[in-house]
Amino acid sequence: MTVQQAAARLGWTEFHLADPERRVSGGYAGDLLSWVMGRAGQDCAWFTIMSNQNVAAVALMADVACVVLTEGVRPDADLLRRAGEKGVNLLGTAEDTFTAAVRLARALEE
């Protein structure tokens, strides 16, 4: 499933889609950046409520498929700018992290 397909299917808001065709192969939920860096798998969707611009750098280094801001969190202007500069897919949902992750997991299993 591509990031764009996941966004359409799960109703994610598209804040910045740098690479819509990037494949999503799993998910990771976490807000401690170094923890995410160490544990998030390549090509996963990263669910977080963190919305500072370091999120874009971590997403780039950890090579995740996309960042999904949960709980209705919106990116500030700096994060949006950095996502654009670094080519990071940045999306959002009003759902809580658990619900968003479960829905993605189910979609990936189908």
Add this chain to the structure above:
Amino acid sequence: METIKLVYPVEGGDLIEAGEASSKMKLTLKKLGLPQDVIRRASICMYEGEINMVIHADGGQAEVEIDPGQIRICMTDTGPGIPDVQQAMQEGFSTAGQTARELGFGAGMGLPNIKRYSDEMHIDTQLGKGTTVTVLIKIPQ
């Protein structure tokens, strides 16, 4: 491929803007066409080192050497040094301040992550003088 040497200054103080050196290195590794996993591991090691330099040492410098068989990243700062390296290597141990923690850092995973994603890691530290973290990442042939 000849050895490629790159030098990236890391500015201290501004944690919000941290990660520029790592981003630039990642871009270069991509242009060189290195395997995705190698690029990812090198980028994670460099970023964690960069964040450490910003949080603890007011910046520093990263030297990157790319050979056909390996990437060597040498990150040097003139910060306070690490009093107990063994303790610093434990997951969850952190001396980062409140600001870093509020931004999502300071989870005590920086050095452990470097160890996890590198093939070799050496720490040379002297109290009051600084720290050099050297990382080797092998490129599968």
